[in-house]
Amino acid sequence: MAGEPPIPPFAAIIVAAGKGLRVGGATPKQFRTFRGKPVLRHSAESLLVAGAAPLVVVTSADGEDAAREALAGLSFTLARGGATRQESVLNGLEALASAAPAWVLIHDAARPDLPREVIARLLEALSHHPGAIPVLPVVDSLAVDDGAGAMAGKAAREALRRVQTPQAFRYAEILAAHRAWNGARDAGDDAQVLTVSGGSVALVEGDERLKKLTFAEDFVDADPALPAFRIGQGYDVHRLEEGEELWLCGVLVPHDKGLSGHSDADVALHAITDAVLGAIGAGDIGTHFPPSDPQWRGARSARFLEHAVSLAREAGYGIANLDLTLICEAPKIGPHRPAMRAEVARIMGLGENVVSIKATTTEKLGFTGRGEGIAAQAIVLLHKL
Numbered sequence: 001m002a003g004e005p006p007i008p009p010f011a012a013i014i015v016a017a018g019k020g021l022r023v024g025g026a027t028p029k030q031f032r033t034f035r036g037k038p039v040l041r042h043s044a045e046s047l048l049v050a051g052a053a054p055l056v057v058v059t060s061a062d063g064e065d066a067a068r069e070a071l072a073g074l075s076f077t078l079a080r081g082g083a084t085r086q087e088s089v090l091n092g093l094e095a096l097a098s099a100a101p102a103w104v105l106i107h108d109a110a111r112p113d114l115p116r117e118v119i120a121r122l123l124e125a126l127s128h129h130p131g132a133i134p135v136l137p138v139v140d141s142l143a144v145d146d147g148a149g150a151m152a153g154k155a156a157r158e159a160l161r162r163v164q165t166p167q168a169f170r171y172a173e174i175l176a177a178h179r180a181w182n183g184a185r186d187a188g189d190d191a192q193v194l195t196v197s198g199g200s201v202a203l204v205e206g207d208e209r210l211k212k213l214t215f216a217e218d219f220v221d222a223d224p225a226l227p228a229f230r231i232g233q234g235y236d237v238h239r240l241e242e243g244e245e246l247w248l249c250g251v252l253v254p255h256d257k258g259l260s261g262h263s264d265a266d267v268a269l270h271a272i273t274d275a276v277l278g279a280i281g282a283g284d285i286g287t288h289f290p291p292s293d294p295q296w297r298g299a300r301s302a303r304f305l306e307h308a309v310s311l312a313r314e315a316g317y318g319i320a321n322l323d324l325t326l327i328c329e330a331p332k333i334g335p336h337r338p339a340m341r342a343e344v345a346r347i348m349g350l351g352e353n354v355v356s357i358k359a360t361t362t363e364k365l366g367f368t369g370r371g372e373g374i375a376a377q378a379i380v381l382l383h384k385l
Contacts, residue, residue, distance in 0.1 A: 002373050010101060011054055011105070011171065012052035014040065014109050016067060017059050029062070030070075030109035034213065038069075038071075039110065042069055043107055044057065047166075047376075049116075058079045059078060063081075082188070085187075086181055086187050090179065093174065093175045096121070100171065102170065104174065105167070106167050106168075109214070114210065115207050118134050119135070127203040128195060130201075131202065132168045133204075134165070134167075134205065135161035135204070135205075136162045136164065137162070138157040142156075161203060163191070165189075168213060177193045216313060216385050231382070232275040232382070233275055234270070234278060234380075237373055241259050241260045244257065246259055246270050249269065250344065253336055262297055267326075267356075272324060273305045273308045274378070276380055280317060281383070282308075284310055294371050309349065316384060317384060317385060319350055319381075320383040322348070324356065324376065325377045327377070328359070328368050328373075344357065
């Protein structure tokens, strides 16, 4: 950018082969959306704008398509991840062998906010050291655990630093260090690999913006525009027919008729699912489980609701409470209400005290009054995790 000092040429590696299990959900965090685009794309764009060439992205075999989609339009090369982080980094370094850059930055995909100033400080330090890492001071007091949950002593925080990425190295030296590394040991990070081989690592000033995304709340708290609460509404109707089972709220209810539909036609769980999806702006049940797909024929609707709750958690939200109303003339809901309430709470991972299930009639009016079908209306409140 204009007015900023030039950055010397360098290559870069982004390690994006992890599973990100602590965030929750089925999507690895490096491919989750953060501030409007995939986490991985943020740091890739920052490195490319700063002049990284080439840029290598290391990902797992089953993450390659997601990586290509996340980085569409950018200049990068993919490398295959290994069983450990050290193996993944080595694979990335080997992918740079033909380019043989003088300097390389190695960065974690889970740190999307990458200030240009940190890159400049790291590369400047490589003029005097074979490695450089960004660090921050430890501001809290530290205690040593005796292994039984009691304090055994204190650690001197003045001598300790919090280590971030990217970490910068002279390419030839970090490549040789990784090639010589004993894979049976866990290095922790690339700076330790270099120091074991005898290389010195400079400590440069890091930045709080380089915070690593680790938990679901990190995605939510990072965006102050995201509301603390969200409300969703769901409504569904299914026809009553002879010869069908009647599933309501995940409970098989004895009745002379059952609900007809592509799945088990649980009108209550369908309404709740739509309410959760609507609260996070994720479409409706038909978007995720289209009736045209034969795999959902006869499927239990609990799967649909579990999926919706999982998506809400990935978006950084938990379920605060649920209010469901069933609309029918028959069967009577009251005798089955305790079992329904318990089952919905189980499916959603909630306490029964935040699950409300009510029933009403239409005084013989309309299709529900004539006993032709059952309707359900649900409202959910979501809260930031």
